[in-house]
Amino acid sequence: MDILTDIIRLMRPRAISWRTVEAQGRWGMSVPCRDIPVFCLVVTGQCWYVPRHGQPLLMRQGDYLLMRATARYCLVSDPDASATLHAMEDGVAADAYVRWDEGAGGDKVRLVGGYFEIGxxxxxxxxxxxxxxxxxxxSDEEAGRLSRLIALIGEESSIDLPGRDLVMSRLVEIMLVEVWRRPLTRIDSREAGWFSGMADPHIHLALQKMHADVAHHWTVDGLAKDVGMSRAAFARRFAERVGVAPATYLSNWRIALAKDALLNSERSLTDIALSIGYYSDSAFSTAFSRVVGVAPAAFRRARQGEQTAR
Incomplete structure (x- = not known):
């Protein structure tokens, strides 16, 4: 079971907004807050990423940055330039960009940045x-494929051919998949989450098993035995790595699959329930309502009504 393909197919991430930024000499841009994943890649030259809190980061050509959600931050030619941007932010709307450029001279910089949309x-x-x-x-050892992809994005962003927006969006989406594909051995095990779980061989195997047969009656005892660990050690490591207990992860994934089926198919509630491991409509409805807040049928009606109204 390819877990990544399983997840990408379900969530269908799309780069709904991207823009190219070109600058030269001393310059700066203040980027507003976002509560969705945002990205930035350096196509040509280099710049500094300056967060509101924390240390500035020098980004060189070919470097890529992905953030789950952000407070306002700055991209600047040099760290001192952020002070000018902070002064310009007064009176600017929270969702507005701020940009200044002192003019020609100096090295050229081209960035591509934007954000992703998930249903x-x-x-x-x-x-x-x-x-x-x-x-x-x-310069990372595993960034070779990303470097070639960045070169394509840089080339596409600098021309104006028919279909440019479509091609750029697809390239950026492929870049997200490539980021997810990168070797996971360097993920910080202290930061709980899916990446951290995938970086642990035992937890990775348990995740593979759950995704391969989501309808199976998985238990902590059974999973622990399958991956060669004691029940207590497995339960503790899974929670530490993934951030939730095995049963919670499985339930969340089942409900995610159910949401997709409810919105994108005409399958009956009984068929959906059986396909994800619930042996009765009532058990499925109870679990779904506990996680989502409404019953499956009500969820389907509400979302279909929203889609019709658009």
Whole structure:
């Protein structure tokens, strides 16, 4: 079972907004708050990422940054330039960009940045899979494929051919998958989440088993035995790595699959319930209502009504 394909197919992430930023000399841009995943890659040159709190980060050509959600931050030619931006932010709307450029001269910089959209029914699950802050350097050993992809994005962003927006959106989406594909051995085990779980061989195997047969009656005892651990050690490590207990992870994934089936198919509630491991409509409805807040049928009607109204 390819867990990543399983998840990408379900959530269908889309790069709904991207923009190219070109600058030269001393310059700066203040980027507003976002409560959805945002990205930035350096196509040409280099710049500084300056967060509201924490240390500035020098991003060089080919570097990629992905953030689960952000407070306002700055991208600048040099760390001292952020002070000018802070002064310009007074009186600016919270969702507005601020940009200044002192003019020509100096090295040229080109950035591509934007954010991803996930269906609202999967936003929490998607966000839970991402680390708060993921920075990949072009010099990293595993960044070779990303470097080639960045070169394509840089080339596409600098031309104006038919279909440019579509091609750019697809390239950016592929970049997200490539980021998820990167070797997981360097993930900080102290930060709980899906990446951390996938980096642990035992927990990775347990996740594979649950995704391969979501309707199976999985138990902590059975999973622990399958991955060669004691029940207590497995339960503790799974919670430490993934951030939730095995039963909670399985329930959340089942409900995510149910949401997708309710919204994108005409399958009956009974068929959906059986396919994800619930042996009766009432058991499925109880579990779904506990997580989502409404019964499955009501969820389907409400979302279909929203889609019709658009």
């Amino acid at each position: 609202p029914e999967h936003t929490a699950l998607f966000s839970g899979m991402l680390p708060d802050f993921l920075y990949i350097r072009s």
